[in-house]
Amino acid sequence: MYLSSPFSRRIFVSERQTIPQHLSKLILTSFVILIQVPMILGQQVWPGDINNNGIVNNIDVLYWAVAKDATGDGRVSPTSDWVGQDLPATLWDQSFPNGLNYAFADCDGDGDVDDDDKTIIEDNFGRMHGTLVPDEYATGDAASDPILALSNPNSVVPSGSTLEAGLSLGTATDSISNFYGIAFTVNYDPEVVKNQGNSFQLDILEDTWMNGMGDDKVIKFIKNDRDAGVAEIAIVRKNQQMVSGFGDIGTFSIVMEDIVVGLTNINTTDIKMIDLAVTDTPIAASDIQFSIDSTTATIRPIARSGIKLYPNPVLGSEVSLELEDEAEGIRQLHLFDVNGRLLSKWKFNERLNKQNIDLKGLPKGIYNFKIITDKRVYIRSFFK
């Protein structure tokens, strides 16, 4: 009642009017100054975190490429180790459009921006400092923006084989203008891709719209975390010349595990394409889905034994899986139908050597269990 009285309403209105516009502007300005001053005074270079957002990743490679070949004062007693270091007393002549000085791109602190500084991004990749300000990505829409497309000519890939997936950017109808660099992440199932050094590679095609001849080439940066199934990639130009065009840029070669069945997919996320002014162009993501055919698999002989599945045929609703080695534990189970479609997954925190699985409601038929233990992967077929 009090609040709704005409009196209180009048007070409210007059209070709002008593703050003059110039005063509120002044308050706002001082607030901005208060935030910015300590940031500038306290700024330190962390080797590899070129955009100074608190993490070293593939986005820093974009900034490196923009600042490539710039020179200025080196740091005092510089190190590439992961410690914060004072900027040189005299800042460099150039700054990124967001105001960050080019001295941040000199990861090793020797007074120039060259390939050695890119190596430090790789060495310190994933390291963090201070409060993380997440990198920003302009999310594209496949209906209206150019696409970063993965393509796979074979929808069925034999286990143990190498998947060749094409990578292209833009199309004739949605072409790319003013390309300088692109960073993106490729995600895949780590249990499907072989966990070895060369199992995930990207080859950049020669002589394409993006990759010219001689000094006019793009360079790639790839950091692949095989355990997580995440590859962070950057493809950048480094001669301060932008290019325009569309179409193929490279090929991924991805080696499949020897023993896998079912559907899997590979997709791109966190895409950032920039021009020389570090301005984003929204780019749409894509994914490829393919099935892995077990019929051509090279099954390691030892995996034929080592695990029992019983009863087979499954008569009731329960099936037991038991490893012969008591020290081996079951981590995950994946159930596939006869066409390789994934029906169900189980994950076990406790790594036991035996699991009883309830298959109530599963129709009669032929099925495959993929059994992932802490030592290997088994495939077992059964009837129900």
Ligand SMILES: [Ca+2]
């Ligand atoms: Ca960064």
Ligand SMILES: [Ca+2]
């Ligand atoms: Ca340097």
Ligand SMILES: [Ca+2]
């Ligand atoms: Ca140098």
